[in-house]
Amino acid sequence: MSQPAELCEEGRLALIRDVLERIGDKWSVVVICQLDDTTRRFNELSRMSSPITKRMLSATLQGLERDGLVTRTVYDTKPPRVDYALTPRGISLLKVVRELAGWAEANAAGILESRSGYDAR
């Protein structure tokens, strides 16, 4: 376990924020969790991630590909087939997202209760 001083260090905090920005983006998390351990085509993702627009899905996938979280494979068919899948880095991020989801779920009711109590005071 790292010391608080290390965790609080400016550079580390900037890194955390950078990651949070990526996974804090609504559609990135949706797409990452739709891919999970499966390869999916663009149109399949588009259908599953409704109501995302095709334009927004395309931008989200480009961002994930740029960060090395998703691979994009084009097959020379007619019409061309485009497959997306998580990279090992993307899979490891999904694991962190699952942990966050677990914490959020375990604590959601308690947080809402705390807020009501605080606001009533």
Added chain:
Amino acid sequence: MSQPAELCEEGRLALIRDVLERIGDKWSVVVICQLDDTTRRFNELSRMSSPITKRMLSATLQGLERDGLVTRTVYDTKPPRVDYALTPRGISLLKVVRELAGWAEANAAGILESRSGYDAR
């Protein structure tokens, strides 16, 4: 391990975003990690978390207290002494933040490399 369908479920995603909003806030993470397993006074936090303004620190602590992540204890001294500490919920959030920090650190170089490669294409 939950199924992708469950993780992708609308309500869970909304929860994750809610948590990300809290820990994505720059100062919340700074204050949470300054508190760690220690009780600290307002002025101490203010000094440690420079360049945060007292006004911003106060708002951040109120938000954390409202979510039940931090306790605020006022002692009847002159001048009054005000102590802040993490609650068990706050400590469990710090654990999640540490995991995120670990992932971010382990992957930062790779992500930057991926970005340069992508941008060069």
